[in-house]
Amino acid sequence: MPSLRRLFQYAGQYRRDAFWASVCSVANVFFDILPEILIGIAVDVVVNRETSFIATLGVTDSFHQLLYLGVITVFIWGGESLFQYFYQIRWRNLAQNLQHDLRLDAYRHVQKLPLSYFENKSTGKLMSILNDDINQLERFLNGGANSIIQVLCSTLMCSAVFFYIAPQLALIALAPVPLILFGAFWFQRRIAPRYAAVREAAGVISGRLNNNLLGIATIKAFTAEKFEAAHIFDASNHYRQTNAAAIQLSSAIIPIIRMAILSGFVVTLVYGGYLALHGQIGVGSYSVLVFLTQRLLWPLTGLADIADLYQRSMTAIERVLNLLDTPIHIHYEGKPLGQIKGALSFEHIHFAYGEQAVLKDISLHIAAGQTVAFVGATGSGKSTLLKLLLRFYDASSGNIKIDSMESKDIALLDLRRAIGYVGQDVFLSDASIAQNIAYGQSDVDMTAVIAAARAAEAHEFIERLPQGYDTQIGERGQKLSGGQRQRLALARAIFKDPKILVLDEATSAVDNETEAAIQRSLDKIARGRTTLVVAHRLSTVRNAHCIYVMEQGEIVEAGTHEILLAANGSYAALWRLQTGIRETEAALI
Incomplete structure (x- = not known):
């Protein structure tokens, strides 16, 4: 499990949180299997009465024995509910915190990569990693991690009860469990390459959609809606076919596990009943074993879904961690520049x-x-x-x-x-005009913002906007003309006051009037x-x-x-x- 090990190494600061979340999951499993045992004890009370197991503890009256079981049942169900609350809170908070840190670390790392990296990578694939892949981690921690712990603990606890009551029956009835576990992980290894292909296909779709949404004006102008819709169809169909290949394999494990479970349940039902009929085990013990078989084996059918979720998550996390491991060739460290x-x-x-x-x-x-x-x-x-x-x-x-x-x-x-930089392709954030001029500054000095706008000959058109400097300009400044965006970019560089x-x-890419205005501004600010x-x-x-x-x-x-x-x-x-x-x-x- 190299991806899981890498995730543990990355999430070192959260090991304590993961430990206590796991403790709550184990405690929940413990309380969860006790009702099956109580059912067997209750059957024992009804059948044996004054000679029941509880009678040996000093409670001889049968009705009092049942009352005693009722009090214990309330305590057990309360404990199960309490620890379910605790493990859900802890796993979900861990998922949110780890997802948050991983997304920020990945984004910060991406920002430090050289431009040459982005020239060779699809923006859509990067978006898929930073968003969809990291969300897969949240899905796994929200439910998958707890499910794995509970299946393993249920197996151990139920097996211990089986071997305590009827060792020979335990050996036969629990024989399918190792086969089920082996089969689940065998399928998981086989399906890993298919899920890697699914994540790549998802990145292709994301890239195509991102590219088309940015170029929607061009698509409309060239009436290329059907043409681009066909491209989206091809990408989506490829994703569907890739996913179908993974689904075909992942779906096969459930029927196989179901048949293995059936064999264990039938053995318990028939052979355990035979032992009870011949007095080798009590009726109450037989009831415990039947119910525990249900409790142990049937949840294993969910192991296929858990393995499926695990593999999807690990494939996604592998891509995120590989991104974090991408070397930064241009390092940020160095001597201070000063004046x-x-x-x-x-x-x-x-x-x-x-x-x-x-x-x-x-x-x-x-x-x-x-x-x-x-x-x-x-x-x-x-x-x-x-x-x-x-x-x-x-x-x-x-x-x-x-x-x-x-x-x-x-x-x-x-x-x-x-260095103040103004490029041909102007980037503006989805914020106000003032925030774009003072880009990167947490506190906006309006006096300096207005001075920069005046120097770039942008003040007049800004004043004519509905909210002036507080006007929201939309994604990439789409509410402004090309010339207005260029003047804002110049004002942003002037605000920086670079040497x-x-x-x-x-x-x-501007008209003659805007060019003349920018030229006048340059003559001053240069x-x-x-x-x-x-x-x-x-x-x-x-x-x-x-x-x-x-x-x-x-x-x-x-x-x-x-x-x-x-x-x-x-x-x-x-x-x-x-x-x-x-x-x-x-x-x-």
Whole structure:
């Protein structure tokens, strides 16, 4: 049971809680099997009266014996109910606490993984692990763990009573029990790979649904509802077929266990009755054995369901623990950054995605407070260079320095706190506008929020919204236009007040008015900050202190706008292309 062992190791702090929950489960089983014994004692009282077992304890009157049994019955049922309450409370609280910790630990770990991990993983599969798989643990602890303990304890306790009353009968009647236990775990091992496939299929469905819900506007615009519904059908049908294969095997165990149980019950009924008829055991003892057989063997039919739930849970937990064991290549530890000026140096930077080289021997120096731009064709390595600065990835070789301090030596949180980032794909949380501008801050300073919004030229449109800065903007800011989302992203970066500002295609998907507004904002907020801009629209970077032109992972030109135009190289060709398009459009109008 490697998954169970790994779970025990992870949940070390909860071992005490699990111990007391198990104690309550065992106590509940003890009180649960006593009524069957009381039935046999009651039969003994009715049949033997003054010579019954209770009479040997000093209570000779038959009616008083029955009253005595009634008092004990109340005590036993009360104890059973009390410990059932205790074990349910303890197991369920343990399930909730462990589920909570495991989900948070897994999510925190995922946040620390490099971007390259997410490029190779489906978001839906990760969602399936963080949600569905962890919920499987809750289901197992809520009922499965207690059921396993109770089946094992019932077997031991009932077997002890059997061997005490009729050892020969016990050997025959209980012979199926080891076979039942062996069969349940044999099936469990056989079914494990099938449940692993079920969890993978569930992840595929989750990924497809997540992708479609995020792209619902595109699906509607292209009238692709039936097309995507067919994809969901295929994924759901694959999940159904995979589950059917697991169900086919798991369902076979119940009839087999039932027949094994039948043999044990028939032996007790017939052979035990024979012993009672010939006076070798009392009628009361015979009654105890018959009822205990029911109490012991029939619940074993639920062992198949327990094994099924156990295997589903362990398969799910294996995926969660494997996620937690995924190595973190970019570590958060390092030296504190402190106050910086913002000077940057890229020294002989090489980087590759797998075998594909993206950056080749990039070297450049950016003085503190300068604005530099990176332009070039898609795939030339511009955005990758900025991601290396933020340490979303680490360079294959070479160094990046901030004020002569190597970025790899800086504590990762300090490094990223010093950099304001605005990307092309704006992420906004389902919260208010103020909370999105002050993103990551528990206490929102409205004065600073409004100042940041004014600097990003977002204040006016925010004021026109129904609740102003308290307006809830929906998931990923879907209640706002693209330009409004981009201005909020810029305001968020300004609120951070970083020494280094990074803009990765921040104006590529906005209209001309929004672009002009963002450009005016940049002209103001870039003062005193080191600003790195990636842009396709050359008009937004013409005032940069230096423009770097990149092609196929290399810097092929560098200089100011005027110098690059005079050089009549790649930059000049891009400029003529863009301005030529605009002139043609103007002539047509």
